[in-house]
């Protein structure tokens with residue numbers, strides 16, 4: 001459906017452009033989203049520190065047990081964010097060559113762009129078929145939350161190579177300002193996922209009154225101390241996940257949502273339904289979330305107290321949008337150094 005054309009010869013060595021050509025007229029809405037040119041500067045080279053041990057560049061396979069695995073989506077609308085996230089991870093890692101990236105895509109092949117921006121990066125690109133979730137997605141308050149690719153995190157066990165036993169899933173609107181290897185080595189005990197938990201957040205509001213008044217549904221939380229967590233930063237044990245069949249359990253709640261409308265948001269609530277109270281707690285420094293604030297109201301957010309290893313612009317506002325419109329929030333200056341965006345035209 002899409003063809004990617006590379007015009008690298010027309011530009012300086014450090015720049016390239018891809019043009020996404022829409023061949024199928026039946027993809028009008030996608031055409032509007034995708035008919036942009038992207039150009040990213042080449043990221044600075046990265047190398048392992050001496051103490052990292054050697055991981056032989058050419059011969060490494062995805063199954064090498066010394067790799068750190070990171071999964072992230074490449075959505076056309078969030079591409080600038082994804083590229084900045086990868087850049088931040090490499091920049092702040094002691095052993096960047098030990099990181100293997102798993103890029104999840106659904107509407108186009110962005111492999112060429114990744115290769116040109118990050119030469120020597122270890123990565124694979126995985127196609128996530130939107131049809132897998134199309135029939136499970138209900139209309140949501142915020143349209144952006146309903147991009148099928150938002151649900152790809154539920155299918156990592158099916159998408160990634162079976163030798164990958166643990167993966168860090170990261171949203172596209174964040175930067176890592178610490179060594180991601182520390183997050184990688186977090187203890188999950190016997191849990192399938194680890195994430196920072198927020199037990200003081202009002203958990204009630206993520207589900208409808210109808211959900212809470214129906215014990216058959218809300219009873220699922222009866223025997224657990226369910227706390228909110230954000231699905232934008234998760235350490236996942238894929239072996240455990242596969243064994244417990246979590247993909248299907250999440251899908252079952254999505255099916256209930258189709259008929260009963262038990263929540264308003266998109267991909268987050270089914271994760272809360274399955275995992276809240278069963279999450280291995282990870283230090284809050286690994287998800288300083290909510291920095292997106294609100295674009296419509298123009299509100300900015302401040303950091304939560306405490307140390308910071310990862311800054312997450314969740315919420316409707318995104319730093320690249322505000323920087324482009326020359327109305328940045330103060331904390332957007334912490335995202336900007338990782339931005340590799342060079343040029344765009346429609």
Ligand SMILES: *[C@@H]1O[C@H](CO)[C@@H](O)[C@H](O)[C@H]1NC(C)=O
Nearest residue numbers: 201202203204205206207209
């Ligand atoms: C939590 O949220 C619910 C639903 O929005 C609301 O009715 C309730 O008052 C809130 N509780 C607290 C303690 O703020």
